[in-house]
Amino acid sequence: MGLLRSLVNDEVDGEQETEIPQENGLQDQHDQPGRLAIINGQLHMEEPKGRGAWPVLVPGPRVKLYDGEQLVTKPIVVENIEGLSITVDQEPPASAYEVIVSRDKMEVLLKTSFRTGRAFRLCDADFEQRLVLKAEPAADLPAKPIDPKLVLAHLKKEGIQTDLIHPEAIIEACLGRQDTEVVIARGVAPVPPVDGRIEIVCSLQTRFSSEAQGDRVDFLDRGSFNAVNAGDVLACLHHPVPGTPGKDVYGKVVPPPAARSPRLVAGSGVKLVKNGTMAVAEVTGRPILRRGVLQVNPQLVIGQNVDLSTGNVEFRGDVAVLGDVQESLTVKAGGSVDVRGSVFHADIVAEEDVIISDKLIGGSVVAGTDQxxxxxxxxxxxxxxxxxxxxxxxxxxxxxxxxxxxxxxxxxxxxxxxxxxxxxxxxxxxxxxxxxxxxxxxxxxxxxxxxxxxxxxxxxxxxxxxxxxxxxxxxxxxxxxxxxxxxxxxxxxxxALDSAADIYVYYCQNAKLEATGNITITGPLAYDCEVVAGDTLRVAGNCRSGFYAATTAILAKTVGATGMGKTELCVGDKGVIGADKFCPGVRLRIGSVQTVIEQECLTTLFYVQDGKLHSREFRQGGAVC
Amino acid sequence: MLRVKVIKGVPEVVIALEGSLDMGTGEALQRAVDELNLNRIHSLTFSLSGLEIIDSTGIGQLIGYHRALSQRNGRVYLENDNAEIEEILGLIGVREILRS
Structure with a gap:
């Protein structure tokens, strides 16, 4: 510790050093404590008088007090100020940068930071016995710009490709004295490929809704089922276009991502043409894309009754109805119609065969042509x-x-x-x-x-x-x-008529049936129907009332019935009409030759030869179906 | 040459025709019919047994009278025992149309 010196006394005029003795611990009036002061940044001291207390110097924040070479960190009693030195911690300005390469190595970022410094000085203080040394800001110290050459050198050292560096961005960031984060080098990104894709040309909707006709609402018209014709293009495959490679900031080649190459997969009813790049319907039916496989289902299955909930059914392929067809409904098919139940006062139109497993009551069935x-x-x-x-x-x-x-x-x-x-x-x-x-x-x-x-x-x-x-x-x-x-x-x-289409029905009553081919009624009765068969009409059971026509033959078990309505059978001029039993009153016409059965005929086959009606035994019996 | 003999017996009139009923002679028949008041006639019978020749115009004329009288609820009858003329009527179907 330095010795106490009366530096202060030299500067304070008129004040005399007086020693005041102290007794019993009491301070004499001549005793004066020693004091310290900071004047114009310099430490001054007044030595104590008599038994006055010695001054204490306390280093405050940012102030470093040295006694000789030794840093003083605690309050000290100052005997004299010689050997004491005081320094004030300064806050210098700071300029820094950081070069960051992105994880994909496609960008280099320059991150700059500029911190303004502050100059501090020792605060002046009046004489005090206990003096705390304090510092105060004296001035701001502006940050220095960063030398762009340092950054460029850094980049070179890192191995960043020179042609990818943006020097102007570096200069702006370095000299701007503002914290910033800027891309100073950028790689060449690879051009991504164009993925291959499958273009579905046809609609995959199950059904098309009908357009409303003014205020009219047709509850039976729920729209037509979607269908394609054989030969229709369903989908096209577009090949992928490969991308272009790029390079990262180090100049290393970056390959483009691989392009997706979907594959056209043809299921049943679909054929691939043009080296597998085009899918074409092989059959008429409903196009379906299921698990990536394109197929055409030639059969539309209605798993319930055709009723108000389904509306009319119109489909270009085959239609299978697992239930009944209810009143006023229409089932129209470009292929066949297979009704597993009955048809009640409904209309069935098919370009191919019609099968009705149960009854046909009222309505009409046309098989073989839409004309x-x-x-x-x-x-x-x-x-x-x-x-x-x-x-x-x-x-x-x-x-x-x-x-x-x-x-x-x-x-x-x-x-x-x-x-x-x-x-x-x-x-x-x-x-x-x-x-x-x-x-x-x-x-x-x-x-x-x-x-x-x-x-x-x-x-x-x-x-x-x-x-x-x-x-x-x-x-x-x-x-x-x-x-x-x-x-x-x-x-x-x-x-021009389509190939013959047949109708098979178990039982029919009060219905109209027309087929270009055969009509076969497999059950016990055809009653009061109007039937026109392009080829042969076969009735396994009874044929009572109505008009029955065929080109080639009408073969039945029983024709007509006593007391029933008129039964008329008509075949072409080379046709035959045969039955196990003809009841009286039945009208027969073969070509232009007509007759009315007057008496019951059993197992008889009628035909015309040389313009005259002939008959022979009908051996085929009723089991014609 | 057509001879037309009208046997008046209103409301039933009989007209006997002899000779040839054709395009050239039909006018004579027309005059005879015109003299009759068709509104008062219920039936008009043409006797054709004396006809030797007939043509389609003559037959058309007879069918025309049938139509005219039918509209007044009258009828036209043909009396004929000439087989050849009857054959012509049959081939054309005159009797069928008179029955209708």
Whole structure:
């Protein structure tokens, strides 16, 4: 510790050092404590007088007190200030930077920090016996800029690619004296690839909703089921486009991510073409994408009754109804219809076979074509061919008759006599032509161009026999020509009919059935129905009341019933009608030959030979199904 | 040449025709019918047994009378025992239309 010195006394005028003795611990009035002061940053001391207390010096915050070389950390009693030195801790400015390389090595960040410093000085203080040394801020010390060269050198040392460095960003960050974080080098990112993808061209909706028609709400119309035709494109595969490699800040190549390469997977009913890049429907049906596999289901399964909850069903493929088809509903299929239950006063239209496992009560079933009128038209044309032949024969016979003068025909044309005959004897010919025209008018709207030509040809010919048009025939040969044309048209229409479709039903009552092929009623009864079979009608049980027509044959167990309504069976001119039992009153027509069963006939097969009705034993029996 | 003999017996009239009923002679028949008041006639019978020739115009004329009388709830009948003329009527279907 330094010795006490009376430095203060030298500076304080008029004050005299006086020693005041102290007794018994009491301070004498001459005793004065020693004191310390900081004046203009310098330490000054007044020595104590008498028994006055010696001054104490306490180092405060930021102030360091040295006694010689030794740092004083606790209050000390100062005997003199020689050897004491005082320093004040300063707060210097700071400038720093940090270079950070991103985890993916694609960016280099420069993080700068600038801290302003502060200069401190020793606080002046008046004389006190106990003096605490304090420091006070004297001035701010601005931070120094960072030398960009330091950063560049750092980057070089790190191995950062020079061409990827942004020097201007470094300069701005270093000289800006503001804390910042800036990208000073950036790698070249790889260009990502374009993933391969599967474009579904068709709709995968189960059903399309119908558009509302004004205020009308059709509760039976729940929209049509989605379907595609065979050959329709379902999906296309677009190959991936590879990406371009990049490089990181060290110049190392960064490969692009691998592109996704989906694969078209064809399930049943779907074929891949064009090296597997295009999926095409092999069958008509409903397109389904299940677990990445594209398939076309040719069968629509309605797992319940067709009723108000399902609405009408229309599907281009096959339809299977596991329940019944309820009143007023329609099931329309581009393929077959298989009803596992019954059909009640509903309409079934199928381009292929129709199977009704239980009853058909009321309603209608059409199998074989969506142009049912064509079947009737073909049948009418065949009938008309024969009847026009009869007309021609009658005309020629008349013209050759010695008692008929034909002089007027040379003036009026043959058409006058033709019209007379048509009105008087063959009035059914114009009527049939009128029906034919109406039938084909309905078909014309939905027919292909080729078929339309035929239909229009038939209709034009038909119109020549309607109303007063027959008067326009100049010569009978024109009728003969029309007959030839109509026969040819009929053959073309017949070809246009779809391949024969059959109907199988267990029981039918008060219903209309029409098939281009066979109709088979497998159960006990067909009652009061209107049935038209393009080929053969087979009834395993009884056939009572109604109209039953077939081209080739009608074969039944029992036909007609006593006391029941009229039962009429009709086949083509080369057809046969056979049954185990014909009841009296049953009307039969084979070609143009008609008869009414007057007495019960058993196991009889009727046919026409040389224009006359014949019969023989019907051996096939009722077990025809 | 057509001879038309009208046997008046209103409301049932019988007209006997002889000769040829054709485009050239039909006018004679028409005059005879015109002289009759069809409104008062219930039935008109044409006797054709004396006809030797007929043509489609003549037949059309007969059918025309049938239509005219049918509209007044009257009827036209044809009497004929001439097989050849009957054959012509049959081939054309005249009797069928008169029955309708």
């Amino acid at each position: 049912p009128g064509l079947t009737k038209a073909v049948r009418l044309l065949k009938l008309l061919d024969r009847e026009l032949e009869q007309l021609l024969a009658a005309f020629r016979q008349l013209k050759a008759h010695p008692r008929l003068s034909v002089a007027d025909l040379s003036v009026r044309g043959d058409g006058y006599l033709i019209k007379l005959i048509l009105e008087a004897r063959f009035s059914h010919i114009p009527k049939k032509f009128a029906v034919l025209d109406a039938l084909l008018a309905g078909e014309a709207q939905s027919s292909e161009e080729e078929l339309l030509t035929v239909i229009n040809g038939v209709r034009a010919a038909a119109k020549r026999f309607l109303g007063a048009a027959p008067l326009e025939f100049k010569r009978i040969e024109e009728v003969a020509r029309e007959k030839i044309h109509l026969r040819a048209y009929g053959a073309e229409l017949e070809q």
